[in-house]
Amino acid sequence: MAGRIRVLHPITRLIVGGAQENTLLTAQLLNPYDWAVDVVTGPQTGSEGSLIETAKAREIPLIIEPSLVREVNPIQDLRALFRLARLIRRGQYTIVHTHSSKAGIVGRWAAKIAGAPVIVHTVHGWGHHDHQHPLVRAYYILLEKLTLPITDKLIVVSPRNIEKGLADGIGKPDDYVVIRSGIEMDRFGHPQTPRAETRAAWGIPADAPVVGAVTRLSPQKGPLDFVRAAAEIGVACPSVWFLMVGDGPMRGEVERLARELGLAERLVLTGLRRDVPELMAAMDLFALSSLWEGLPRVLPQAMATGLPIVATAIDGSSEAIDEGVNGLLTPPGDPHALAQGVIRLLRDPALARRMGEAGRARAAEFDVRAMVAQIDGLYRALLAKKKIGDGQVDR
Secondary structure, eight states, X not given: OOSOEEEEEEESOOBSSHHHHHHHHXXXXXXXXXXXXXXXXXXXXXXXXXXXXXXXXXXXXXXXXXXXXXXOOHHHHHHHHHHHHHHHHHHTOSEEEEESHHHHHHHHHHHHHHTOSEEEXXXXXXXXXXXXXXXXXXXXXXXXXHHGGGOSEEEESSHXXXXXXXXXXXXXXXXXXXXXXXXXXXXXXXXXXXXXXXXXXXXXXXXXXXXXXEOOSSGGGOHXXXXXXXXXXXXXXXXXXXXXXXXXXXXXHHHHHHHXXXXXXXXXXXXXXXXXXXXXXXXXEXXXXXXXXXXXXXXXXXXXXXXXXXXXXXXXXXXHOOBTTTEEEEOTTOHHHHHHHHHHHHTOHHHHHHHHHHHHHHGGXXXXXXXXXXXXXXXXXXXXXXXXXXXXXXX
């Protein structure tokens, strides 16, 4: 392949989250001699935090499109459709690779209108789920079905996403490819600040067992379930502290529930942080209470840190967690089950240690370099299939 191929990654919002980190790492690490990669995003961020400055700091070419917003708004969405189509046409992008639900639909149709030769979408977790109103869920499924025929390939981060998509009538197996969401392996398990120093900075006793979570404080992540589980854990194991890293629209609810349950003194809420590897290294056990998502990137991060995991059995979690080997899986929406899993590991340090070691041994499967290499290979295969080469595109 001679000459650089232009690639555009539309994503609805660059908030602090797995899909967004995945997108930026892909844009940053694809070989710049082969690919000229831009990212386009809407202007919204929110209490979850923003990665816009992170993208700029990494010198990732970034375009802010004001019409691309998260909320469903027919007039605004139509405007975004045609503005993105104009951007794609003027930028002469050969590959349009979309992320997130809104940008995934609007961006793919914009690419089709603009005549982009290759259209790819990553399902970081389906936009439809069982916690929605049935009519809303059916509407999102219909949009995916209508958009699939113009999509050259759907990337999923877990085989469970394929199973769910097929069960909802979205395409056939050949429409999908699994590419796990990668993490920066050299950052996790190698903290730049000593564990005792990190704990001291947050007022956590050096010898206290610490159960932690890195999560957005939003409904999808079930943060109140974590707090309820923490209250039960605290009764069974009075010396335990809890560390929640992240922020979001439910922070006030989390703080209120913690006070009501008598956890305020032992539950540390850090807010948004950039030193997640160091904070994970200060934990003894990782717990995840999410209700739905694809493959939570925090699980491989916890594995690379050497932490045993107790997590809800959602979509891609079973990809990272081998039940009873490197962690335990519990039903989503069941704080009692989550608490019992954590209590079991706190009371059996030898088992917890074995699980942490097993997780560390598996973590290399989720290396970001493998993810980017697979995306590179997929792009090349799709270009070859369409007989696009030497940097020239027949529109």
